[in-house]
Amino acid sequence: MNVDRRVWLNGDWVAWQDATLHVLSHAAQRGSLVFDYMSVYQNPQGAAIFRLPEHLERFYRSCELIDLHLDYDPAELTAAVIETVRLNPGVRAIKLNAFIASIEIDVVPVDDEVHVAIAAYDPKADVLDRKSKTTPARAATCKLWIEKEIHNRREDIVSPQAKVSANYVSTMGAKARARSAGYDEILLVDEFGQVAETPTANLFMVDGEGVLITPPVNRVLLGVTRSTILELAAASAVEVREAPIFPDELLRASEVFLTGTTAGVWPVVSIDGGTVGAGEVGPVATLLQERFETVIGGRDPAFAHWLQSV
Ligand SMILES: Cc1ncc(COP(=O)(O)O)c(C=O)c1O
Structure with a gap:
């Protein structure tokens, strides 16, 4: 799926289709991927991220609970999230991820470097509308x-x-x-x-x-x-x-x-x-x-x- 978006990955920008993970990575095999998900509202005054500090605080807490140690401080991630939204016009959501990307054989990773990826996108236009199958739209009730x-x-x-x-x-x-x-x-x-x-x-x-x-x-x-x-x-x-x-x-x-x-x-x-x-x-x-x-x-x-x- 080729979407024209740029993803922040460990401080660099990568194309959407290059934000990948190996099938044998610890994150895929043991589920060591922490995330947080927040809204971006496209208001008449411009794009606005909803309650970014609270989402970041929860992200750090989730990492702590499963022993993922982040190398970035909240100010660095705040700046990275804002920059990711700026670089990807019209987005409606942000997914912030921390994960162990290395290929491991045990539950305790030898290489415990925590990778961070920030993706900003439109869940409908960039994901759902590109599927060959459709799911029913969410009812009002x-x-x-x-x-x-x-x-x-x-x-x-x-x-x-x-x-x-x-x-x-x-x-x-x-x-x-x-x-x-x-x-x-x-x-x-x-x-x-x-x-x-x-x-x-x-x-x-x-x-x-x-x-x-x-x-x-x-x-x-x-x-x-x-x-x-x-x-x-x-x-x-x-x-x-x-x-x-x-x-x-x-x-x-x-x-x-x-x-x-x-x-x-x-x-x-x-x-x-x-x-x-x-x-x-x-x-x-x-x-x-x-x-x-x-x-x-x-x-x-x-x-x-x-x-x-x-
Ligand atoms: C288990 C669970 N409970 C509640 C929520 C609602 O949280 P929020 O209002 O921050 O989206 C979420 C969000 O995805 C969730 O995963």
Whole structure:
């Protein structure tokens, strides 16, 4: 796939098709690839990266959790991300990667140099639209399936806080099966039976008293959109609580929605085939979706600091 984009690789620029990895590399064979993914909004004022410092902080934390030692400091990576967006006009997303590229025979690499690659691209135009097969466009509302066999990432295996490629593979088959059964997304429950997150989004519910609840951050990935929604809810006088949620509470919720860099604020209208609340997008989701859109569109001066102009 030849895409006219330049990728930042260990301080140099390489063509998109040259940003490759050997099949026997440690990253491919043992899953030692940490990443973070953030949005670039093409606003009337120009391109803006959403919450770059928070994404970088999570990237460093993920690396630390799996013992990848980065040679670059946050200021160097901040400058590299901004430059990558500048050099690739019209992009909508950035993927920041750290990985062990060397060919190894053991789980502990002999050559433990951590490579860093930054790719900025348009997920639709540069990736999806170039496939020979099409996937259905994401609906405005989500039909959710509570996954019954696969559990969420476990603290004692690979922390749910680490955005590491190996942490995602268990959900590949489970999500594909749910899709074939007509659902849009799967919700993972943890080993204690508590609701956690979807493969790439956090979950919120509104209870009978109108309180917005999301699972505690030690059980799920610290989603940047999750933090954003918690702040926007507080600024909108919506009462918020971080607390464990069990599936039966979720099934009684008046509203449920997902949050993520790709999902944005995605209202859930049914779970396991049963309707959530009135089966329509509820008032809290509508309010927060609108506030989020205003912020990312650069129209809310109170949160302008979340947008890094390029
Ligand atoms: C496991 C998991 N949970 C939640 C999220 C949402 O995080 P963010 O809002 O930072 O995109 C992601 C993002 O991909 C994720 O991988």
